[in-house]
Amino acid sequence: MRICNPSYDLPTIQKYPIFVRYTHNWLFGVNTTKEEILIIKEKISRFLRLFLKLELDNTKTFIKHYQREGTCFLGYQIKMWSNKQMIIKNILCKNHGNFTRKNLRMTSRKITIRPEKDQIIRNFCIKKICRKDGYPIGVKAWSILQEYRIVEKYKSIMLGITNYYIQCDNLYILHQVSYILLYSCAKTLAIRKKMTMSQIFKKYGKNLKISFDIKNNDKVMRRSVEFLTFTDLKAQGFINKDKNKMAIHKAYDPFPLFFFNRIK
Known part of the structure; x- marks a missing residue:
């Protein structure tokens, strides 16, 4: 059984930014490269300084990869726990009253949330x-x-x-x-x-x-x-x-997603 996965050029796909804020804690997620997220962080820092008269606390603001490190926010741990593109399982299926075994593709690359x-x-x-x-x-x-x-x-x-x-x-x-x-x-x-x-x-x-x-x-x-x-x-x-049950799993899961949080 042959299964093919499409390949993508990361700089050309949509970014799907995510922003969550609670008091002075905040989380920004975006589907992009680390180089671009550094540029975004600098733009956010400049906006806070010029328009809101706030300084970004660099000692408490982190950039993390959603798969390698994950991130913690308000007591929740957000991470992709499996690094496999897919898994294949042999499943017992019922077809017209008869049971047969089939190799089915079970996607496993999704971001999940656990208690910290x-x-x-x-x-x-x-x-x-x-x-x-x-x-x-x-x-x-x-x-x-x-x-x-x-x-x-x-x-x-x-x-x-x-x-x-x-x-x-x-x-x-x-x-x-x-x-x-x-x-x-x-x-x-x-x-x-x-x-x-x-x-x-x-x-x-x-x-x-x-x-x-x-x-x-x-x-x-x-x-x-x-x-x-x-x-x-x-x-x-x-x-x-x-x-x-609540899980974050989108079509762009296979790509790097970086988080950084904390404003003071």
Whole structure:
């Protein structure tokens, strides 16, 4: 089976510029050569200086290739993760009731968006939820809260992170995020209860389910709260890949795309 790919002359194709801005953070993507992107960067710098009285912060403005380095923007990692022009797979197809195997072309060169793992870990380190290497630790400042409040706090963090990254192509990194939060929560409970980790999980279960009473006038209602891991969120229907899938893949994917961002 012979498959041919068309070839293109990069300087002659359309540029398809992309511009995204959020406060002083911005991202500019264009389908061109590095030499031309340097000229564009200089023009942007001159425009900011002459018309807006702003200076481009060269220490925080980067030019990156979308395939070799990718770029990070607002906690998202944007990159072409596969460097293959195409892949060929042997697929079982049904034709008039009979199953036959065919070699089908599966394109794989597309830019995808994933959660930026390093940024999430840095934010956790600031809150003292984990160490720099991602190892979860207990938060002593939160150990003064009631047990169910501690679990609620960690659960809300997990739900917030999942909601923020729900549109990403690949959410696999959130498995590690939920692990860090779950074990940090257990260690925070262990600090409060002065118990070991094994005792905490034995007492509250693998998802740290805690029951508590709520008084409403003369009535007492029994409630419970538990931490939801990324696997639990998928099982309970919080994450629907078919509806929330979002990928950047255009006809010009095979060509170099350069990003640079940051204005100060």
